[in-house]
Amino acid sequence: MSKAWKRFGAPLLATVAAMTPLLWSVDAAAQAKPFDGVTLRVGTFGGPWRDDLVKYVQPKMEALGMKVEFVIGSPQDNLAKIIAARGREAPFDVVEILDAQIDQMADAGMLAPIDYAGIPNANQIEPWQRGANAVGNWTTQEVICYDKGKFAELGIAVPTTYKDLANDKLSGRVMYADITGGGGLANFAGIVYASGGDTTNVKPGLDTLKTFKGVKFWKAGGDIVSAFKAGDIYAAVAHTGWCLRAAKFAAANVATSHPKINAGKTGVLKVGWLGVVKGSKNPAAAMAFINAYLDEEFQVAFAKNSGVWPVNKKAMQRLRTEDPVFAAMNMLDAADVERMLRVDYKGVNVNNWYDQWNRAVSR
Amino acid sequence: MSSRFSAMAGPAPARWDYLLVPSFAVSFILLAASQLTFLKGSLYADLGLGSLAANASAGNYATLLTDEFYLNALLLTLKVSALATIFTLLMGFPVAYVIARMRSRWAMLLLAGVVVSSFVTIVIKVYGIIVIFSADGGFNKLMMALGLLDQPYTIIGNQTGVVIGLMQFTLGFGVLLLYSVVRTIPVSLEEAAMVHGAGRARVFWRVILPLSLPGIIVGALMIFNMCMGAFTSASLLGGGRVFTLPVLIQRAVIIETKYGMGAALAAVLLVAVIVINLVSVYLVKRLSAARLVIA
Amino acid sequence: MNPNNAPLAPPASRVARWRRPSVGAIAKYAWVTWAYLFLLAPMVVVLGSSLDGTTAYSGVVFPPQELTLKWYRQIPASHYNALGLSLVLGLSVAIGACLLGIPAALGVVRGKLPGKSMFLAFFRAPMQIPAVVTGVAFLKLYYAFGDATGLYLNATFAGLYLGHLFVATPYVIGTVVSVLQRFNLRLEEAAMSMGASRWSTFRRVTLPTIMPGVHAGALYAFMVSFSDVPIAMFLTAPGFLTYPVELFFGIETDFNPSVLASASLVILFSLGLLLLVQRVIGLDTVVHSRS
Numbered sequence: 010m011s012k013a014w015k016r017f018g019a020p021l022l023a024t025v026a027a028m029t030p031l032l033w034s035v036d037a038a039a040q041a042k043p044f045d046g047v048t049l050r051v052g053t054f055g056g057p058w059r060d061d062l063v064k065y066v067q068p069k070m071e072a073l074g075m076k077v078e079f080v081i082g083s084p085q086d087n088l089a090k091i092i093a094a095r096g097r098e099a100p101f102d103v104v105e106i107l108d109a110q111i112d113q114m115a116d117a118g119m120l121a122p123i124d125y126a127g128i129p130n131a132n133q134i135e136p137w138q139r140g141a142n143a144v145g146n147w148t149t150q151e152v153i154c155y156d157k158g159k160f161a162e163l164g165i166a167v168p169t170t171y172k173d174l175a176n177d178k179l180s181g182r183v184m185y186a187d188i189t190g191g192g193g194l195a196n197f198a199g200i201v202y203a204s205g206g207d208t209t210n211v212k213p214g215l216d217t218l219k220t221f222k223g224v225k226f227w228k229a230g231g232d233i234v235s236a237f238k239a240g241d242i243y244a245a246v247a248h249t250g251w252c253l254r255a256a257k258f259a260a261a262n263v264a265t266s267h268p269k270i271n272a273g274k275t276g277v278l279k280v281g282w283l284g285v286v287k288g289s290k291n292p293a294a295a296m297a298f299i300n301a302y303l304d305e306e307f308q309v310a311f312a313k314n315s316g317v318w319p320v321n322k323k324a325m326q327r328l329r330t331e332d333p334v335f336a337a338m339n340m341l342d343a344a345d346v347e348r349m350l351r352v353d354y355k356g357v358n359v360n361n362w363y364d365q366w367n368r369a370v371s372r
Numbered sequence: 373m374s375s376r377f378s379a380m381a382g383p384a385p386a387r388w389d390y391l392l393v394p395s396f397a398v399s400f401i402l403l404a405a406s407q408l409t410f411l412k413g414s415l416y417a418d419l420g421l422g423s424l425a426a427n428a429s430a431g432n433y434a435t436l437l438t439d440e441f442y443l444n445a446l447l448l449t450l451k452v453s454a455l456a457t458i459f460t461l462l463m464g465f466p467v468a469y470v471i472a473r474m475r476s477r478w479a480m481l482l483l484a485g486v487v488v489s490s491f492v493t494i495v496i497k498v499y500g501i502i503v504i505f506s507a508d509g510g511f512n513k514l515m516m517a518l519g520l521l522d523q524p525y526t527i528i529g530n531q532t533g534v535v536i537g538l539m540q541f542t543l544g545f546g547v548l549l550l551y552s553v554v555r556t557i558p559v560s561l562e563e564a565a566m567v568h569g570a571g572r573a574r575v576f577w578r579v580i581l582p583l584s585l586p587g588i589i590v591g592a593l594m595i596f597n598m599c600m601g602a603f604t605s606a607s608l609l610g611g612g613r614v615f616t617l618p619v620l621i622q623r624a625v626i627i628e629t630k631y632g633m634g635a636a637l638a639a640v641l642l643v644a645v646i647v648i649n650l651v652s653v654y655l656v657k658r659l660s661a662a663r664l665v666i667a
Numbered sequence: 668m669n670p671n672n673a674p675l676a677p678p679a680s681r682v683a684r685w686r687r688p689s690v691g692a693i694a695k696y697a698w699v700t701w702a703y704l705f706l707l708a709p710m711v712v713v714l715g716s717s718l719d720g721t722t723a724y725s726g727v728v729f730p731p732q733e734l735t736l737k738w739y740r741q742i743p744a745s746h747y748n749a750l751g752l753s754l755v756l757g758l759s760v761a762i763g764a765c766l767l768g769i770p771a772a773l774g775v776v777r778g779k780l781p782g783k784s785m786f787l788a789f790f791r792a793p794m795q796i797p798a799v800v801t802g803v804a805f806l807k808l809y810y811a812f813g814d815a816t817g818l819y820l821n822a823t824f825a826g827l828y829l830g831h832l833f834v835a836t837p838y839v840i841g842t843v844v845s846v847l848q849r850f851n852l853r854l855e856e857a858a859m860s861m862g863a864s865r866w867s868t869f870r871r872v873t874l875p876t877i878m879p880g881v882h883a884g885a886l887y888a889f890m891v892s893f894s895d896v897p898i899a900m901f902l903t904a905p906g907f908l909t910y911p912v913e914l915f916f917g918i919e920t921d922f923n924p925s926v927l928a929s930a931s932l933v934i935l936f937s938l939g940l941l942l943l944v945q946r947v948i949g950l951d952t953v954v955h956s957r958s
Contacts, residue, residue, distance in 0.1 A: 100906060232922075388777035413811070488710075502727075540709065543705070594794070
């Protein structure tokens with residue numbers, strides 16, 4: 010017995026023992042994640058926006074084996090980064106862009122076509138948001154966010170349009186969106202149209218802006234939150250999300266007012282898109298990221314935390330009831346959303362807007 | 373012994389010259405190549421999205437030199453740089469003088485404080501400035517408590533903030549420079565003057581200041597150059613409203629990707645700085661010559 | 668100094684100080700205090716507010732109301748990467764500036780070429796070009812070079828290194844020149860007359876004597892590179908940022924209290940560096956070798 014054991018048993022046992030790690034790894038290989046070793050770089054907004062993405066989307070991506078790195082900047086900044094990278098690899102794979110840039114970028118061949126096979130969640134969004142070169146991922150309603158308490162204290166009526174912010178009592182207490190920031194182009198268009206101008210004639214908007222005494226400018230939305238917290242400002246022009254955050258993190262007593270643009274339009278709608286940069290080495294991972302962004306649970310959570318309006322239809326439904334603060338700040342009725350100003354940026358010379366802005370605001 | 377000496381001293385000097393060559397070559401290539409390509413690049417119009425026109429033209433310069441906005445930007449840059457230089461000198465010279473004449477160990481400690489300040493990058497100091505001057509920050513709280521202000525005063529978005537930022541940028545460096553200038557003036561000169569009955573004020577105005585003047589002017593020039601080339605303070609404290617040339621350059625190149633216009637703006641800035649430097653050097657030479665004549 | 672050997676009267680300033688503080692003395696020290704407050708307050712504020720636990724989001728609180736180190740634990744990885752890059756870059760630039768600057772200084776001071784002041788002015792030129800212009804110039808140079816050869820140096824270590832080397836070398840040249848100008852050539856002559864070779868003389872007499880100048884120049888070169896914003900701004904790109912540029916973009920678009928913690932670490936590092944400098948070369952050497 011012992012002889013047989015020595016001849017066969019022990020070596021057999023040793024072999025089995027040696028093979029066990031191999032068996033483990035075979036099992037592990039079966040569980041290998043689809044995007045192992047991939048680092049996806051995403052160009053997005055900073056501050057609390059990025060933090061929300063880290064909290065809700067990054068874990069999902071990591072479960073798929075991919076690492077996500079965020080490159081922070083406004084869409085205008087990110088477009089400039091892609092341009093600056095000529096001859097070399099683009100600085101990110103996925104980029105958050107606005108309606109204002111998307112046509113320019115598509116025409117210049119900067120975006121890769123979207124592979125909807127990799128984005129099953131896309132059938133939960135509106136058809137017009139399923140573009141050939143970009144996928145809609147959120148919309149925002151640009152409003153006047155004002156401090157109810159201070160306005161009442163100073164005896165100022167609730168602002169209904171931009172011109173109401175030219176009040177002397179608000180001197181140095183108004184914050185407007187800097188044109189180079191994420192909220193810049195939409196809100197600039199808003200004040201331009203509300204003052205009787207249009208995309209080719211922006212001067213009326215600039216004239217109105219100049220009447221806001223001591224106006225300050227925000228480039229990153231976080232500036233608004235800290236300004237409300239420090240008591241620096243009583244009103245800011247930005248999207249409802251920043252108003253929501255000011256209420257939450259700055260304990261500000263704020264409410265929103267959708268500005269009247271003209272007879273047919275009230276409020277400003279800004280549409281966000283996700284694009285994949287041409288030449289990206291990880292298109293499949295990029296599609297998976299976009300898919301996660303459109304996921305109902307994420308859209309609800311993201312909307313509640315950042316105040317953006319989701320594109321996922323089921324999420325939209327849920328928010329009406331699940332978050333009363335959010336519901337109060339936004340216009341939920343489809344008819345109201347239809348009446349918001351949405352600029353068609355095709356053929357618009359945005360660089361000319363920057364130029365005229367610089368001249369008007371310089372001190 | 374002496375003949376062996378001179379024989380050794382003979383070929384030596386010529387060989388020192390060869391050491392120059394590699395450094396000179398590297399510096400020259402970098403200087404020439406960078407300046408030439410950028411000046412050349414300024415002669416192309418921007419077509420948007422970072423692309424440049426195919427043919428060279430002086431269009432960018434025509435715009436710069438005729439458009440009031442850009443001319444104002446140049447004047448604004450000169451103004452804030454000049455103000456920052458003057459205030460830095462006014463603040464820094466007395467400090468440098470006091471430290472230079474200190475005999476205790478405090479002198480080294482004070483100098484250490486200045487050196488630390490110049491190690492730390494301006495961005496960090498600007499954070500601090502923003503906090504100090506914010507509506508509920510130390511400055512406003514103090515001023516309102518003292519009754520000097522009844523509304524918080526903001527420095528973000530106006531030229532005052534930019535000048536303060538530039539001073540933060542250059543003060544440390546200025547103090548170090550002026551310190552070494554004052555150290556070159558022997559204390560015995562001051563003592564001699566005082567022994568002859570001059571009060572401290574007269575000593576300062578008639579002895580120290582005139583002797584330091586060439587050094588001060590050189591220092592002023594270096595500080596001025598630093599201010600002309602800095603955009604950090606103006607960007608962060610200017611609140612998107614104070615457009616000095618460096619800010620415009622940074623915006624043009626980094627944000628608007630208008631590479632042609634950015635280069636043209638940089639060229640204008642460079643020319644302005646060179647002209648001012650040459651004029652000042654000439655003035656210093658005149659001053660030194662005058663001094664020699666008197667002495 | 669005193670031909671008559673009579674005892675010198677103590678300097679008037681010292682006498683005045685010990686008797687009673689004059690108005691002038693008070694004004695003098697008040698001015699110094701005020702200047703130091705101005706100089707150091709921002710850094711103190713950054714240090715202090717990094718310890719505050721009450722800022723929920725953007726909104727810096729000073730003096731800190733609730734002491735905590737949590738922001739230090741939340742410093743993003745990108746800051747550490749950027750810090751590492753800046754440190755490595757700074758050290759390399761300091762070394763490169765010395766390798767270029769020492770021979771240049773020796774050549775200018777000791778050579779017999781005419782137009783020494785012209786050479787000195789040429790070597791100092793990079794210090795006079797506004798930093799932002801240097802940044803743009805190198806950016807365009809790299810694009811032109813890349814378009815012609817296919818090798819783009821933008822956002823590469825080599826590209827950043829060249830840009831910083833360009834502006835840092837003048838500092839080394841300046842400090843070494845000023846030390847060399849005070850150098851007593853007889854020391855070298857003495858060594859050689861004792862039979863030492865040229866290289867041996869250089870290594871054992873010249874080099875140690877000019878070392879203070881070299882140290883000071885290297886320190887300035889490191890400082891210039893480590894704290895530079897205008898040049899690095901144009902020669903970096905997302906994923907390859909130096910620390911000051913990372914902070915700059917952070918304050919513009921991505922503010923978070925952990926940025927304060929990060930900045931505080933750098934302030935403490937600078938203090939540490941200062942102590943090291945004082946130990947190894949002594950502050951007065953650094954300060955006195957400005958030409």
